[in-house]
Amino acid sequence: MKNGMEIALQQARAAASRGEVPVGAVVLGPDGAVLAQNGNRVEEWHDPSAHAEMLVMREAVRLRRGQRLADCTLVVTLEPCPMCAAAITHFRVGRVLFGAYDPKGGGMEHGPRVPYRAESLHRPDVIGGVREREAADLLKTFFQTLRGAPLSADS
Amino acid sequence: MKNGMEIALQQARAAASRGEVPVGAVVLGPDGAVLAQNGNRVEEWHDPSAHAEMLVMREAVRLRRGQRLADCTLVVTLEPCPMCAAAITHFRVGRVLFGAYDPKGGGMEHGPRVPYRAESLHRPDVIGGVREREAADLLKTFFQTLRGAPLSADS
Numbered sequence: 134m135k136n137g138m139e140i141a142l143q144q145a146r147a148a149a150s151r152g153e154v155p156v157g158a159v160v161l162g163p164d165g166a167v168l169a170q171n172g173n174r175v176e177e178w179h180d181p182s183a184h185a186e187m188l189v190m191r192e193a194v195r196l197r198r199g200q201r202l203a204d205c206t207l208v209v210t211l212e213p214c215p216m217c218a219a220a221i222t223h224f225r226v227g228r229v230l231f232g233a234y235d236p237k238g239g240g241m242e243h244g245p246r247v248p249y250r251a252e253s254l255h256r257p258d259v260i261g262g263v264r265e266r267e268a269a270d271l272l273k274t275f276f277q278t279l280r281g282a283p284l285s286a287d288s
Numbered sequence: 289m290k291n292g293m294e295i296a297l298q299q300a301r302a303a304a305s306r307g308e309v310p311v312g313a314v315v316l317g318p319d320g321a322v323l324a325q326n327g328n329r330v331e332e333w334h335d336p337s338a339h340a341e342m343l344v345m346r347e348a349v350r351l352r353r354g355q356r357l358a359d360c361t362l363v364v365t366l367e368p369c370p371m372c373a374a375a376i377t378h379f380r381v382g383r384v385l386f387g388a389y390d391p392k393g394g395g396m397e398h399g400p401r402v403p404y405r406a407e408s409l410h411r412p413d414v415i416g417g418v419r420e421r422e423a424a425d426l427l428k429t430f431f432q433t434l435r436g437a438p439l440s441a442d443s
Contacts, residue, residue, distance in 0.1 A: 245400035
């Protein structure tokens with residue numbers, strides 16, 4: 134599954150180069166093939182819901198003509214927010230691999246912990262912290278540059 | 289604001305006639321004008337995230353070229369689910385009016401109660417139960433028909 138996270142990281146870097154918060158995501162089919170890949174498009178599309186996860190889940194299910202993603206893996210560079218965590222249950226994603234943890238904005242392992250709630254209709258397998266440092270460094274560098282702060286030597 | 293809920297109910301009825309779960313939504317601008325209206329498109333678009341609220345919020349912000357909805361009202365016939373409740377905070381919706389309460393699937397006044405959480409970056413004004421019975425009856429009739437159960441005289 135390393136390959137999935139490598140593609141997600143590439144999508145995150147491409148998002149940064151478009152001025153978007155650098156988060157990238159991929160949906161892998163049951164055979165490991167890439168069904169959809171994308172990065173954040175919030176600014177470009179004037180759409181506050183255009184998070185990378187939403188875009189790839191929508192594309193994958195559209196390609197499968199409505200078949201949900203119970204046999205698929207969603208790979209994303211950042212812990213999904215509550216909106217995306219709840220969408221993951223609507224899309225019935227079988228497995229989620231994410232990179233950096235997000236204690237402030239995450240909705241999977243932090244905040245409402247959406248898929249683990251008693252009323253949740255679906256609970257994916259979740260693995261967090263995959264190539265965590267690379268994903269977190271991308272975000273750190275992006276926000277430091279945005280604030281115009283000098284980058285430290287190790288960032 | 290009665291007008292907004294009337295339009296939302298019409299959108300819900302139109303959704304039912306397309307075989308969608310009957311939920312409709314409207315975004316009203318600061319002057320009360322309709323910015324966007326739509327109903328569920330989950331089946332038609334093969335998109336489990338195509339809830340009425342998501343569609344109208346996305347359309348309204350796109351029309352406003354990225355300006356979020358702090359000065360707008362979202363009117364929707366059913367209590368938003370956790371995905372939509374979290375999206376409402378991303379879109380910075382100023383006010384939410386909803387019809388029927390949804391104890392099982394709601395995310396606003398039930399379940400994770402997303403906008404009231406300490407970590408939420410935005411909290412809209414919320415009024416629930418607006419023309420609640422009409423909105424609830426639409427859903428009840430739809431699911432009874434789907435199950436092929438005979439309708440009772442008052443439904």
